[in-house]
């Protein structure tokens with residue numbers, strides 16, 4: 001059986017990222033949070049736009065004030081007042097200063113700002129009580145960014161700081177990758193929608209909702225195919241449709257070795273190339289990964305609700321990230337923490353146990369969720385934020401020892 005790490009590599013290798021030409025759209029800056037840039041952005045503006053003051057104070061010629069001190073102050077004539085947003089009209093002559101405020105444009109003839117705290121105003125003149133450094137508190141035009149040079153690279157997810165940069169650059173139409181379309185199918189004769197009264201033996205299709213939420217958290221558009229019966233002809237027709245419409249298809253159920261598990265056979269009939277059938281992981285062992293000639297990537301995920309989500313977090317999240325056009329950081333985030341309970345596993349498969357990661361006295365601690373760690377127990381998975389990893393060959397990680405913990409249930413930083 002494939003190890004988790006081997007499976008992860010194979011999956012990432014199979015992903016064909018969206019095309020930076022064909023798979024893009026132009027959106028308004030206001031709606032760009034979390035979207036992924038499809039082109040490098042440059043601006044035709046310098047930043048700062050012009051020399052300006054970083055302080056409230058006085059714009060001066062350094063030569064006039066370089067020897068000032070409390071004992072030997074210099075008095076300069078104030079010839080102009082420059083609030084932010086005002087264009088200076090005068091050129092400073094020697095012996096002159098301009099009153100200036102933070103963000104105010106530096107007047108011609110000035111090269112340095114003296115902060116207000118080191119001055120004393122007297123009617124139309126100002127006493128300079130301390131020598132500034134040359135060019136002190138001047139933010140020079142183009143010192144943060146020079147027009148025409150690369151400002152933001154393609155393949156990054158836009159966060160608040162990037163949005164600020166785009167706004168500053170007056171870039172209001174943003175070229176981004178389209179969101180990936182991700183089809184979700186729940187397979188199983190036993191499944192009913194949450195608004196249907198349960199008959200004996202039936203199970204509510206929670207996966208449809210969980211996976212749609214997961215897809216949205218990762219910036220994708222869920223295409224919901226609903227519940228599909230375990231009938232090969234119906235399943236095949238629905239799967240064929242999903243493959244033709246989506247970048248990624250996620251189906252849950254039907255990938256084990258039971259009599260009603262038809263997915264692998266159908267994928268082969270539809271011309272799919274199956275790369276993975278199972279992974280040495282718990283929960284989530286039966287995992288089918290297939291590709292189709294139209295680039296669609298198919299994940300046949302186990303039906304058990306915890307297995308389904310663990311598969312999504314461990315394998316599918318990074319595939320969505322790569323497909324979406326992101327350039328790096330596909331892998332889940334792992335953090336070393338101290339476990340508050342003993343962690344037990346069978347030793348044959350890499351085992352993921354759910355719980356809560358928190359910071360206590362500046363250190364990461366992991367607390368195992370109470371109750372059963374059955375792959376069907378979705379109840380205690382709720383409100384967890386991490387999975388502790390017990391490697392193959394390890395049957396117990398004692399209380400108070402270190403364990404690697406994978407973050408889950410968090411929105412990707414690009415959604």
Ligand code: AMP
Nearest residue numbers: 186203204205206207253254302303304
């Ligand atoms: P399967 O992988 O089809 O053998 O299903 C394994 C278990 O997961 C069975 O107990 C199913 O009833 C349950 N299950 C399958 N699909 C879903 C679903 N969409 N929502 C909740 N539970 C499911």
Ligand code: MG
Nearest residue numbers: 187188253254
């Ligand atoms: Mg089933």
